[in-house]
Amino acid sequence: MVSPTLALLHTSPVHVPVFEGLRDQDHPGFALRHLVHEDLLARARAEGPDAVADDIQELLEQAVAEGASAVLCTCSTIGAVTEARAAAVGVPVVRVDRPMAAAAVAAGRAVAVVATLESTLGPTRALVEEEAARAGRPVEVTTVLVDGAWERFEAGDGEGHVRLIAEAVDALEGVDSVVLAQASMADAADRATLPVPVIASPRPGLRAAVLRCGVGGKS
Numbered sequence: 001m002v003s004p005t006l007a008l009l010h011t012s013p014v015h016v017p018v019f020e021g022l023r024d025q026d027h028p029g030f031a032l033r034h035l036v037h038e039d040l041l042a043r044a045r046a047e048g049p050d051a052v053a054d055d056i057q058e059l060l061e062q063a064v065a066e067g068a069s070a071v072l073c074t075c076s077t078i079g080a081v082t083e084a085r086a087a088a089v090g091v092p093v094v095r096v097d098r099p100m101a102a103a104a105v106a107a108g109r110a111v112a113v114v115a116t117l118e119s120t121l122g123p124t125r126a127l128v129e130e131e132a133a134r135a136g137r138p139v140e141v142t143t144v145l146v147d148g149a150w151e152r153f154e155a156g157d158g159e160g161h162v163r164l165i166a167e168a169v170d171a172l173e174g175v176d177s178v179v180l181a182q183a184s185m186a187d188a189a190d191r192a193t194l195p196v197p198v199i200a201s202p203r204p205g206l207r208a209a210v211l212r213c214g215v216g217g218k219s
Contacts, residue, residue: 003031004030004031004069004070004213004214005031005032005033005067005068005069005213006030006031006032006033006068006069006070006071006072006209006210006213007032007033007034007035007063007066007068007070007071007072008032008033008034008035008071008072008073008074008209009035009037009056009059009060009063009071009072009073009074009075009082010034010035010036010037010074010075011036011037011038011040011041011074011075011077011078012036012038012041012075012184013036013038014184015034015036015074015183015184015202016034016036018183018186018202019032019034019074019202019206020032022202022203022206023206026203026206026207027206027207027210030210033063033066033068035059035063037055037059040052040055040056040075040078041075041077041078044077044078044119045077045117045119049077049078049080049081049119049123050081052078052081053081053084053085056078056081056082056085057085057088057089060082060085060088060089060093061089064089064090064091068091069091069092069213069214070091070092070093070094070209070212070213071089071091071092071093071094071209072094072095072096072205072206072209073093073094073095073096074096074183074201074202074205075096075182075183076095076096076097076115076120076123076124076181076182076183076201077117077119077120077123079095079096079097079098079123079127080095080123080126080127082095083095083098092209092212092213094205094208094209094212095127095205096183096201096202096205096206096209097124097127097179097181097183097201097205098127098131098205098208099201099204099205099207099208100179100180100199100200100201100204100205101124101127101128101130101131101179102131102134102135103177103197103199103204104128104131104177104178104179104197104199105128105131105132105135105137105139106135106137107176107177107196107197107199108176108177108196109137109138109139109140109176110139110140110142110174110175110176110177111128111139111140111141111142111175111176111177111178111179112141112142112143112144112169112172112175112177112178112179113125113128113141113142113143113144113179113181114143114144114146114165114168114169114172114178114179114180114181114185115143115144115145115146115181115182115185116145116146116149116150116153116161116165116182116184116185117145117150117181117182118145120181120182121143121145121181124143124179124181125141125143128141128179129141142175144168144172146164146165146168147164148164149161149164149165149168152164153184158187161184162185162187162188162191163191165180165185165188165191165192166188166191166192166193169188169192169194169198170192170193170194172194175194175196176196176197177196177197177198177199178192178194178196178197178198178199179199180198180199180200180201182201183200183201183202183205185200186200186201186202186203188200
């Protein structure tokens with residue numbers, strides 16, 4: 001029997017060690033294959049996610065041909081268009097932020113979506129509203145763009161990036177949960193002190209994708 005392999009579609013190489021670390025903690029020995037294509041995010045930001053849909057399908061088809069049992073898209077900006085290609089490629093395609101959105105909806109009506117890229121706000125807000133409709137729960141979504149944080153991230157200033165996000169989260173009022181819209185924001189979940197769930201996508205997203213491969217892991 002061939003062991004399952006999960007392909008991960010990234011738009012930044014910084015995500016590779018993050019998901020490798022989570023795999024080692026929660027799903028030891030599980031095979032991951034990383035596909036890093038930074039150009040997808042640049043083009044999606046400039047032209048819209050649909051502009052890269054055909055390229056994404058080619059990458060998914062290649063991943064399946066090379067043995068992927070499922071694909072996890074770790075970029076929120078292109079998550080919806082990637083997920084929509086699942087039927088065409090014949091294996092599960094998971095967007096990393098869907099389990100996070102479901103958890104946020106379960107925590108209460110008022111959900112804040114915090115992002116460092118404006119292109120992520122719309123897709124993530126739509127995802128939270130979709131999960132709320134699926135769960136039959138009312139939801140009120142507010143969005144926050146953290147000015148300057150993405151520039152810190154691109155410059156390699158991880159500490160400054162996390163600090164700005166955590167400060168933006170802690171300034172929120174009247175929310176039941178907070179969604180950190182991008183996988184790159186995950187470290188801010190532990191830094192923020194707001195007394196509501198501050199949810200990052202990598203761990204629940206990886207867990208969901210591994211389960212779609214038909215394999216469990218530690219909770």
